[in-house]
Amino acid sequence: MNLFLTGKTSDADGITENAAKEFNSFTSGFWNWFTDISMWSHIAFSALRIVIIFILTRIAIKLINKVIDRSLAGKDKTRIAANPRRLITIRELSKNVVSSVFNFIMIMLILNEFGFNLAPLLAGAGVAGLAISFGAQSIIKDIITGFFIIFEDQFAVGDVIQTGTYKGTVQMVGLRTTRLISWNGEVNIIPNGSIISVTNFSLSNSLAVVDIPMSMDRSLEDARMLVTRATEHMKNDKDEVLDAPEILGIQTLTTGEYSLRIIAKCQPNSRADVERAIHTAIKTQLDQDKEQARLEEERKAAAEAQTAAPELQKEAADAPVTGVLKTEVNEKRDPKESND
Numbered sequence: 555m556n557l558f559l560t561g562k563t564s565d566a567d568g569i570t571e572n573a574a575k576e577f578n579s580f581t582s583g584f585w586n587w588f589t590d591i592s593m594w595s596h597i598a599f600s601a602l603r604i605v606i607i608f609i610l611t612r613i614a615i616k617l618i619n620k621v622i623d624r625s626l627a628g629k630d631k632t633r634i635a636a637n638p639r640r641l642i643t644i645r646e647l648s649k650n651v652v653s654s655v656f657n658f659i660m661i662m663l664i665l666n667e668f669g670f671n672l673a674p675l676l677a678g679a680g681v682a683g684l685a686i687s688f689g690a691q692s693i694i695k696d697i698i699t700g701f702f703i704i705f706e707d708q709f710a711v712g713d714v715i716q717t718g719t720y721k722g723t724v725q726m727v728g729l730r731t732t733r734l735i736s737w738n739g740e741v742n743i744i745p746n747g748s749i750i751s752v753t754n755f756s757l758s759n760s761l762a763v764v765d766i767p768m769s770m771d772r773s774l775e776d777a778r779m780l781v782t783r784a785t786e787h788m789k790n791d792k793d794e795v796l797d798a799p800e801i802l803g804i805q806t807l808t809t810g811e812y813s814l815r816i817i818a819k820c821q822p823n824s825r826a827d828v829e830r831a832i833h834t835a836i837k838t839q840l841d842q843d844k845e846q847a848r849l850e851e852e853r854k855a856a857a858e859a860q861t862a863a864p865e866l867q868k869e870a871a872d873a874p875v876t877g878v879l880k881t882e883v884n885e886k887r888d889p890k891e892s893n894d
Contacts, residue, residue: 695747713756762828784839794824
């Protein structure tokens with residue numbers, strides 16, 4: 555029994571001694587680690603470098619953003635300032651690109667400070683990017699094309715454009731798609747990558763062209779005067795007309811009629827409205843001339859009737875007198891002649 559108790563005591567003492575050794579080893583190691591000046595200096599310098607990298611990245615992003623704002627502010631007199639939405643899009647897009655690039659570089663530098671090997675990471679990112687690019691070629695093409703459409707000011711919201719078979723007013727220009735509204739209300743969403751060529755009807759002034767047929771009975775000078783009277787006030791009455799309409803001359807000629815070509819310089823995307831306005835003005839002038847001619851005929855007929863009235867009255871006055879004289883003469887005639 556005593557031997558058994560003695561063995562138990564020896565084992566307990568051994569466990570306690572081992573635990574004490576482990577504890578002493580741990581505390582000694584921890585103290586050595588805690589008092590390792592070279593390690594703490596390395597950590598401190600790494601942390602300092604991380605802070606410096608972060609601060610320099612923020613400063614670089616802010617400086618480049620200011621350059622972007624200043625460069626876009628210098629375009630106040632261009633078309634880009636006429637569309638605030640597009641101006642904001644370009645500014646935010648440029649800032650996002652700059653921020654993404656610098657943040658990526660910052661993350662890579664910070665990972666390097668933590669001891670990560672960037673070579674395998676970059677290689678893996680390159681392989682993943684290559685795989686993604688093969689699977690998303692059309693999306694990448696749309697985004698790149700959309701960026702150049704916005705940055706090069708090819709067209710903006712509110713412009714009337716035609717690309718391929720699509721024509722309409724630009725409602726939205728995005729990085730991936732462009733949205734057009736046609737004249738009948740159809741909304742066409744076009745991927746930017748499929749936009750190969752664009753006809754922009756809103757970049758420069760338009761030219762309204764109208765051919766007015768005239769009867770051969772109307773002289774050329776009379777036709778010119780008619781058109782001039784009809785269109786001479788359009789520049790002042792209609793904001794879309796920039797210059798007074800001009801008569802180029804005879805455009806077509808047949809045995810029964812000829813046509814005069816009229817042109818008018820007008821604001822962008824207002825050609826159809828101005829052409830309709832010219833047609834309306836000439837039709838109104840024709841109606842006025844016709845009404846004036848009718849009134850002139852009525853006045854002329856009234857004047858002729860007024861001129862002829864005294865003569866008719868005189869004849870009417872003379873007719874009874876002549877009848878009385880004839881009666882008196884007949885009464886004074888010899889009764890024999892009457893009997894005869």
